[in-house]
Amino acid sequence: MTNTRIPPARAERPAVRAAPAPQGPSARDRGTRLLATLFLTPTIVGIVIFTVVPIVGSVILSLFHWNVIDSPSYAGLSNYGEVFGDETVLVSFRNTLVFMVFAVALQLLVALALALTINGRMPVWLRSVFRSAFFFPLVLSAASISVVMKYLFNQDFGVINWALGFVGIAPVPWLTSENAAMATVVLVYVWQQFGFSFLLFVGGLNNIPKEIHEAAALDGATGLRKHLTVTLPLLSPTLLVASVVGIINALQVFEQPYVLTNGGPGDSTRTVVMVIYETAFEQLRFGEASAVGVLLFVLIMAVTALQFRLSRRFVHYQ
Amino acid sequence: MTDSHLTRRALLRYGAYGAGAAALAGTAASWDRLTGADIPGRDDGSLVVATLGPAYGPEAIRTLREGFAELHPDIKLRINAVQAVDWSDFFAKILTQVAAGTAPDLVYVATEGVQLFAQRLGVALDKWVKRDAAELKEYFTDVHPSLVESMMYEGSLYQLPVEFNAADMYFNRQVLRRAGADFPPADWTRDDFTALLRDMKRSGGSRFTPYFWTNRLWGGVVPWLFANDTNLLAESKAPGGDWLWNGFYPTAQRKGRGGGFRWTTPQASHDRVEEVYDYLASLIQDGLCTRPEGGNGQNLIGVFSTGRVGVTPAGGFWAGGLHLAGMERDGFDVQYFPRWRTQRMQYGAAGYALLRTSTMQDEAWEFIKYAARKDTLERLFATNQTTPARRSLLTAGRYAKTGPAHWPVFYDTLDRFPDTGPIPAPPQVAEVEQVLLKHTGTALASARSVRPALRRMQGDLEKAMERDV
Numbered sequence: 001m002t003n004t005r006i007p008p009a010r011a012e013r014p015a016v017r018a019a020p021a022p023q024g025p026s027a028r029d030r031g032t033r034l035l036a037t038l039f040l041t042p043t044i045v046g047i048v049i050f051t052v053v054p055i056v057g058s059v060i061l062s063l064f065h066w067n068v069i070d071s072p073s074y075a076g077l078s079n080y081g082e083v084f085g086d087e088t089v090l091v092s093f094r095n096t097l098v099f100m101v102f103a104v105a106l107q108l109l110v111a112l113a114l115a116l117t118i119n120g121r122m123p124v125w126l127r128s129v130f131r132s133a134f135f136f137p138l139v140l141s142a143a144s145i146s147v148v149m150k151y152l153f154n155q156d157f158g159v160i161n162w163a164l165g166f167v168g169i170a171p172v173p174w175l176t177s178e179n180a181a182m183a184t185v186v187l188v189y190v191w192q193q194f195g196f197s198f199l200l201f202v203g204g205l206n207n208i209p210k211e212i213h214e215a216a217a218l219d220g221a222t223g224l225r226k227h228l229t230v231t232l233p234l235l236s237p238t239l240l241v242a243s244v245v246g247i248i249n250a251l252q253v254f255e256q257p258y259v260l261t262n263g264g265p266g267d268s269t270r271t272v273v274m275v276i277y278e279t280a281f282e283q284l285r286f287g288e289a290s291a292v293g294v295l296l297f298v299l300i301m302a303v304t305a306l307q308f309r310l311s312r313r314f315v316h317y318q
Numbered sequence: 319m320t321d322s323h324l325t326r327r328a329l330l331r332y333g334a335y336g337a338g339a340a341a342l343a344g345t346a347a348s349w350d351r352l353t354g355a356d357i358p359g360r361d362d363g364s365l366v367v368a369t370l371g372p373a374y375g376p377e378a379i380r381t382l383r384e385g386f387a388e389l390h391p392d393i394k395l396r397i398n399a400v401q402a403v404d405w406s407d408f409f410a411k412i413l414t415q416v417a418a419g420t421a422p423d424l425v426y427v428a429t430e431g432v433q434l435f436a437q438r439l440g441v442a443l444d445k446w447v448k449r450d451a452a453e454l455k456e457y458f459t460d461v462h463p464s465l466v467e468s469m470m471y472e473g474s475l476y477q478l479p480v481e482f483n484a485a486d487m488y489f490n491r492q493v494l495r496r497a498g499a500d501f502p503p504a505d506w507t508r509d510d511f512t513a514l515l516r517d518m519k520r521s522g523g524s525r526f527t528p529y530f531w532t533n534r535l536w537g538g539v540v541p542w543l544f545a546n547d548t549n550l551l552a553e554s555k556a557p558g559g560d561w562l563w564n565g566f567y568p569t570a571q572r573k574g575r576g577g578g579f580r581w582t583t584p585q586a587s588h589d590r591v592e593e594v595y596d597y598l599a600s601l602i603q604d605g606l607c608t609r610p611e612g613g614n615g616q617n618l619i620g621v622f623s624t625g626r627v628g629v630t631p632a633g634g635f636w637a638g639g640l641h642l643a644g645m646e647r648d649g650f651d652v653q654y655f656p657r658w659r660t661q662r663m664q665y666g667a668a669g670y671a672l673l674r675t676s677t678m679q680d681e682a683w684e685f686i687k688y689a690a691r692k693d694t695l696e697r698l699f700a701t702n703q704t705t706p707a708r709r710s711l712l713t714a715g716r717y718a719k720t721g722p723a724h725w726p727v728f729y730d731t732l733d734r735f736p737d738t739g740p741i742p743a744p745p746q747v748a749e750v751e752q753v754l755l756k757h758t759g760t761a762l763a764s765a766r767s768v769r770p771a772l773r774r775m776q777g778d779l780e781k782a783m784e785r786d787v
Contacts, residue, residue, distance in 0.1 A: 156621075278752060283787075284413065
């Protein structure tokens with residue numbers, strides 16, 4: 001005979017409490033909101049003036065022909081037609097996406113590997129030295145770094161090829177070959193940028209409770225397996241932030257390719273922001289440049305939205 | 319039921335916040351704030367002159383200002399040295415000022431921008447030149463007509479040239495000695511040049527590149543195009559300009575002159591252009607020449623002065639540049655660009671352009687005249703950072719300290735080769751230059767890439783030239 005539990009009679013069930021009648025915010029809540037609004041106002045004003053207004057301005061300007069000298073004339077969507085028919089623009093979008101994929105992946109890999117290494121058994125003072133050293137390039141001007149790197153990577157007179165010559169490697173056309181130039185730009189960019197992700201990862205690793213690692217160790221997880229099954233899932237929120245910021249920055253890359261290769265050889269390292277600059281300030285076609293800018297804005301928004309969408313599946317919060 | 323009324327304490331607290339905020343706002347409003355009007359010279363009746371920053375150091379600016387103040391104490395002058403990496407960057411910044419409604423009265427403009435400014439922003443100087451013809455006679459006598467012609471657009475004169483630089487060929491003397499080669503004669507040919515590079519290469523070792531050049535409009539591939547009797551764009555002369563030639567130049571010098579250059583149909587796919595690219599590609603394949611990099615040649619001084627490069631195209635500006643880099647006057651020398659089909663040379667010149675937006679055009683004209691005076695240029699170009707447009711300034715004394723020994727080459731380039739002309743710079747110059755640099759890089763990747771790259775260059779140039787600036 002099975003022992004089935006008989007549900008209590010309806011009358012015996014505890015009565016469901018009626019939801020309280022909606023009430024307005026308390027005086028304290030209102031005060032807090034007012035105070036918050038007061039503190040946020042300068043930031044909001046700043047964002048409106050320096051972000052929203054230029055975005056709206058660019059969208060409006062993308063509908064006009066304007067060469068700075070004459071008055072703008074309405075062009076409708078013809079600037080967008082010009083942009084989509086311009087091979088240089090399309091190539092620049094392709095270059096930028098390729099650059100983004102490689103630069104962000106390499107940046108995150110390098111930063112994560114170094115963060116894991118430094119977070120291991122290492123004296124505190126040495127950790128500080130490495131932290132400072134890895135972060136240092138980030139505070140330097142990208143243009144200055146690129147000028148120096150241009151000398152280092154020079155095919156005929158650069159220090160790098162000079163050093164490679166000692167081990168019998170022929171001079172590499174770092175900046176003058178279509179195949180190598182993009183890789184060189186990625187390398188220079190990653191060298192400068194990885195410090196930001198590195199610091200995020202160091203912070204994220206420090207936030208993972210030791211007990212979890214100890215429990216994993218008791219279960220027999222060691223080395224790479226421990227990192228794959230414990231560290232990475234717990235670091236996923238940090239990875240999300242690092243990748244979102246990294247992708248947004250990479251899609252807007254300008255200084256490194258501009259100084260190192262000026263977009264060449266051919267168009268092999270020409271990026272979208274370079275095209276915007278050249279179209280606007282060198283060729284005086286501000287409408288078309290704005291149209292390219294609007295398209296880049298849409299691309300960045302779409303990629304970021306996709307990242308947050310995917311994050312629901314891959315990001316784990318403790 | 320909640321009490322929706324504010325307590326007295328809360329009311330007092332928010333009252334205090336409000337009072338505090340109002341006090342802060344009041345204080346901020348009462349502070350003296352910086353505005354556009356606080357920029358020295360802004361809207362104070364000054365004549366504003368924009369110069370390319372790196373070309374004019376503080377000393378030069380002081381020289382200009384003080385000299386002008388002596389002559390015209392009634393005209394306030396402000397010199398705005400705009401920092402830029404090259405001419406196109408400089409023009410971009412000037413145009414930004416124009417867009418912002420803060421355009422200068424005068425802009426220092428090189429050949430790269432002469433037609434752009436003349437067509438869209440500049441004021442022709444004809445009426446003032448005619449008015450002050452007697453005063454200017456001495457200036458025109460001292461300045462080669464080719465330089466003046468390069469500052470004309472559709473029959474009118476827009477600038478008085480004050481400096482220029484032709485693309486001559488510089489040699490590192492130490493490298494020549496090492497190769498056992500003689501200094502080439504003035505009428506040397508492209509084949510002599512190639513043979514010299516081979517001699518240099520043999521004696522130079524693996525870390526040495528005989529010929530270095532920068533991929534840019536001035537001094538890049540264009541001098542080779544000129545030497546092979548061709549050009550990137552079809553070149554002709556605009557009609558007009560007789561008022562100037564007949565007024566200031568003798569018959570022999572005004573022969574063949576017109577109202578300025580016209581650069582029209584692209585001809586990148588012409589056989590002679592292809593020949594030039596084939597030749598340069600072959601130099602690269604043979605290790606006699608570097609792959610050209612973009613830039614302004616800044617990194618070249620170091621490698622040339624230390625003997626890692628033997629030959630490179632440069633102008634009179636390098637006499638001062640190499641001296642500053644520590645080269646002795648006999649460490650380097652200069653010769654004309656080698657002959658191919660012709661020995662036509664290319665140059666770029668510069669002078670002050672008067673903007674239409676200026677409300678001080680008569681005062682601006684006085685500055686233009688002052689800036690072209692012999693004593694002004696003597697002080698301004700004392701360090702040989704360029705070639706003065708005035709022939710009389712090129713003396714043995716000027717180059718005694720810096721070198722090179724063959725300094726007369728700088729100005730004789732114009733006299734010896736009368737067809738020597740400016741780099742092709744139509745109003746669409748920015749896009750033309752970008753197309754040239756882009757496809758030159760691709761064309762020289764290998765011998766096989768020349769033709770397809772030039773075909774693409776031709777297509778892009780056609781599109782660029784169709785566009786109205």
